[in-house]
Amino acid sequence: MFNSYTESLAVFFGINVLMAFSVYLPSSAGLISLGQGGFMAIGAYTSALLTAKDVPFALALAAGAAVAALIGVLVAAPAVRIRGIYLIIATLGFGEIVRILFINLEFAGGASGLSGIRPLTTLWYVVGVCFFVGLCLWRLRTLTLGRAILAVHEDETAAEAMGIKLLQTKLIAFGGGAAIAGLAGGLFAHYALFIDPEQFGFSRSAEAFLFVVLGGSGNPLGPVIGAAVVTLLPEVLRFLQDWRMSFFAVLLIGCAIWRPGGLVAARPPSRL
Amino acid sequence: MSDAPLLDVTGVGVTYGGYVALDDVSCRVVENSIHALIGPNGAGKTTLFNVVSGLVKPESGSLQFRERQYTGLRPDQILVMGIARNFQQVRLFPVLSVIENVMVGCHSRLPRTSFRDFVLGPLGRDKVDRLARERAAEMLDLVEYRGDTKAPPSQMTLVDQRRIEIARALASDPQLLLLDEPAAGMNPAEASQLSEIIRKIRGLGRTVLLVEHNTRMVFSLADEVTVLSAGKIIASGPPSAVKSDSAVVTAYLGNV
Ligand SMILES: Nc1ncnc2c1ncn2[C@@H]1O[C@H](COP(=O)(O)OP(=O)(O)OP(=O)(O)O)[C@@H](O)[C@H]1O
Ligand SMILES: [Mg+2]
Numbered sequence: 001m002f003n004s005y006t007e008s009l010a011v012f013f014g015i016n017v018l019m020a021f022s023v024y025l026p027s028s029a030g031l032i033s034l035g036q037g038g039f040m041a042i043g044a045y046t047s048a049l050l051t052a053k054d055v056p057f058a059l060a061l062a063a064g065a066a067v068a069a070l071i072g073v074l075v076a077a078p079a080v081r082i083r084g085i086y087l088i089i090a091t092l093g094f095g096e097i098v099r100i101l102f103i104n105l106e107f108a109g110g111a112s113g114l115s116g117i118r119p120l121t122t123l124w125y126v127v128g129v130c131f132f133v134g135l136c137l138w139r140l141r142t143l144t145l146g147r148a149i150l151a152v153h154e155d156e157t158a159a160e161a162m163g164i165k166l167l168q169t170k171l172i173a174f175g176g177g178a179a180i181a182g183l184a185g186g187l188f189a190h191y192a193l194f195i196d197p198e199q200f201g202f203s204r205s206a207e208a209f210l211f212v213v214l215g216g217s218g219n220p221l222g223p224v225i226g227a228a229v230v231t232l233l234p235e236v237l238r239f240l241q242d243w244r245m246s247f248f249a250v251l252l253i254g255c256a257i258w259r260p261g262g263l264v265a266a267r268p269p270s271r272l
Numbered sequence: 273m274s275d276a277p278l279l280d281v282t283g284v285g286v287t288y289g290g291y292v293a294l295d296d297v298s299c300r301v302v303e304n305s306i307h308a309l310i311g312p313n314g315a316g317k318t319t320l321f322n323v324v325s326g327l328v329k330p331e332s333g334s335l336q337f338r339e340r341q342y343t344g345l346r347p348d349q350i351l352v353m354g355i356a357r358n359f360q361q362v363r364l365f366p367v368l369s370v371i372e373n374v375m376v377g378c379h380s381r382l383p384r385t386s387f388r389d390f391v392l393g394p395l396g397r398d399k400v401d402r403l404a405r406e407r408a409a410e411m412l413d414l415v416e417y418r419g420d421t422k423a424p425p426s427q428m429t430l431v432d433q434r435r436i437e438i439a440r441a442l443a444s445d446p447q448l449l450l451l452d453e454p455a456a457g458m459n460p461a462e463a464s465q466l467s468e469i470i471r472k473i474r475g476l477g478r479t480v481l482l483v484e485h486n487t488r489m490v491f492s493l494a495d496e497v498t499v500l501s502a503g504k505i506i507a508s509g510p511p512s513a514v515k516s517d518s519a520v521v522t523a524y525l526g527n528v
Contacts, residue, residue: 139393142401144379151365151376158363161325163351163380163444 007123011191013231014126018184019204020211020223021133022177027217029173030153031080035091036181037204038098039068041197043182044189045108048117051190057120061129065182072178073171080170095205102197113196114189121191129187133180137220149173181208214255216262225264276339278303278479279324279355279448284333286319286503293319295503297333301448301496306470306480308494308511310487312524315500317483318360321450324481325357326350337448352380356446358437360453360483364425370436371421374408377443381407411439415469430457442473449473452483467493487525491515499524 022036043064050060079090103111140146148169151159160166189195207230215226233251237244255263277300286294294316301307309317322328324335326347335343337353345353356377364373382400389398412421415435419428425436434454441449451470455463467489470480484490490497491511498508501523507514514520 139390142393142398143385143390144382144400144404145385147368147372147376148379150367154365154367155363157327157347158359158365159376160347161327161351161357161359162376162440163348164376165348 008191009232009235011121011123011126011187013227014123014130015184015188015191016207016211016227016231017130017224018133018180018187019208020215020227021137021220022179022181022184023208023212024177024217024220024223025137025180026174026177027212028153029149029170030156031076031170031174031177032088032209033091033174033177034088034202034205034209035093035095035098036177036208037200037202038091038095039072039178039181040185040188040204041098041102041195041200042068042071042178043185044195044200045102045114045185046182047186048114048189048195049108051118051120052116057125057190061183061186064186065179068182068185069175069179073175076171076174077167080167080174092202092205095200095202099197099201102200109196111197113194115194117189117193117195119190119193121187121189126187126191129183133183134220134224141219145169145172212262214252214263216259216264218261222262222264226262229263277301278338279481280336280339281320281324282334282336284320284323284330284335286316286323286328286330292503294323294330297500297503297505299498299505299508301479301481303447304474304477304479305495306474306482306493307496307498308482308484308490309498309500310484310490310524311500312502314502316503317500318452320500321357321452321481321483324350325355325450348380351444351446354445354447355450356441356444356448357450358434358441358452358454360456362430362433362437364433364436364440366424366426368424369422370417370419370425370428371405371408371412373425373436374411374439374443375404377411377440378404378407380444408439408443411443412436414442414472415439416465431462434458438469446478448479448481450481450483453485454482455484455486455489463489 019036019040022039023033026033046067047060047064050063051057075094079087102108108114148164151164152166152169156166211226211230212223214229215224216222234244234248237247240247279301281297281299284294284297297320309320311317319328323330326345334341337355342350342353365376368376382404385400389400392398393401415438417432417435417439419432425433438451438454455466458466463486470493474480494511497511497514499506499514499520506523507517507520
């Protein structure tokens with residue numbers, strides 16, 4: 001049905017959508033992360049090391065997500081008390097620490113990476129995971145937890161005065177985002193079949209962040225559109241050759257000027 | 273009635289960088305009463321509300337609710353304990369609709385969403401959601417809010433926003449409701465309607481601690497009046513006694 005080019009494009013698009021979701025969830029609680037590449041690495045390595053030991057793929061993916069979530073919560077517990085720019089710096093530092101850690105982990109291949117990972121990721125697997133995560137995020141809006149997350153984003157003081165546990169809500173949002181990045185990492189590892197620490201560095205984290213800025217963070221469709229534009233547009237614009245990235249830069253600047261809330265999913269203005 | 277007060281504030285002190293906002297403030301609120309807290313601008317009324325609801329930690333003194341010491345608890349724990357408040361400067365959540373804002377007030381009283389509710393929710397069969405929605409609608413009804421419940425609160429008048437905030441606080445089923453200038457910006461008709469609502473709330477077995485500058489409303493409504501001036505309590509007692517207190521007249525009523 002697909003030739004291998006379209007298929008791989010679709011798979012990487014799906015993985016990017018998951019990375020966008022992983023930024024979107026914490027951002028709806030007001031937590032901006034520039035370290036999602038680190039959680040992706042944790043999910044990728046954990047699941048790849050497990051499938052190498054013949055653990056079933058689904059189980060390995062879940063384990064990668066769980067380890068990423070756990071580390072996410074541990075990292076976030078001290079960091080979410082601080083807000084804004086400081087949290088961004090903390091997550092940025094985290095991403096770098098993970099990269100350097102994997103460079104030094106001999107059993108994970110060190111700087112030369114892990115190769116010979118089994119090809120277990122199929123397009124339908126990616127589509128399934130994307131739909132599952134997307135539906136969960138969509139459903140969140142009408143759940144107690146989802147409203148609590150939005151309330152925390154809007155006004156921490158009022159939220160706390162209305163009985164919302166600030167720390168717990170933020171940790172769930174941040175840990176959930178880390179888990180989604182871990183899933184993305186697991187799917188990536190078993191499609192790329194080779195991983196090394198550099199694949200999950202700052203540019204990966206920044207890209208994931210860009211998806212959400214571009215698409216908008218008002219609802220889960222925003223990150224999907226953002227990921228679509230960044231992943232697919234460069235392919236469509238191949239005819240522009242060397243001017244491709246310049247066109248892209250212009251698009252971004254235009255976006256910042258005319259649609260600062262994102263292409264499709266702007267948050268309503270946050271003031272009464 | 274039992275002698276132990278519902279809320280017992282003893283010797284509370286708060287300073288802001290050397291400025292004394294509350295100085296050795298003590299105050300007892302009797303269960304099922306309407307207790308007014310009045311005083312000039314900057315007297316420390318809102319600061320006392322912040323202390324009672326846990327948003328500001330007092331440097332000295334203690335807080336008791338139902339004879340249980342609760343100094344140092346977090347605001348969310350205090351809400352669960354049974355104290356809810358509104359804000360003098362309305363603080364509704366802008367991205368949530370009116371009804372969703374009030375539903376947030378219910379959160380602490382809701383059961384967990386089950387897996388079944390999670391899956392069947394899109395079919396309109398989420399029990400927790402239905403429960404919260406019904407309760408929120410009930411509270412909006414209680415405060416006589418007649419506007420659109422699905423629109424964002426920013427589209428409503430300030431008076432309606434105050435009503436929504438009171439409904440949000442009531443949704444948490446508080447034993448003690450703290451109202452900070454709920455009648456600000458209301459015309460006389462709306463203010464008297466609000467008085468009736470406050471009586472109705474008391475009629476439901478709740479206790480109301482009310483900060484209000486509308487003295488006519490205060491003296492007709494309150495069972496007990498405490499007067500705060502420059503961070504100190506200068507008088508406390510039944511309205512008739514407070515009204516004729518010379519210190520109160522000089523500090524507050526005289527220049528109203
Ligand atoms: N966070 C703060 N930092 C510094 N000073 C503060 C702070 N909050 C209140 N104050 C000061 O403490 C004093 C008491 O303020 P508060 O808001 O409690 O007064 P109030 O009695 O509620 O007055 P109003 O009737 O105007 O609402 C004021 O002088 C105010 O400027
Ligand atoms: Mg005040």
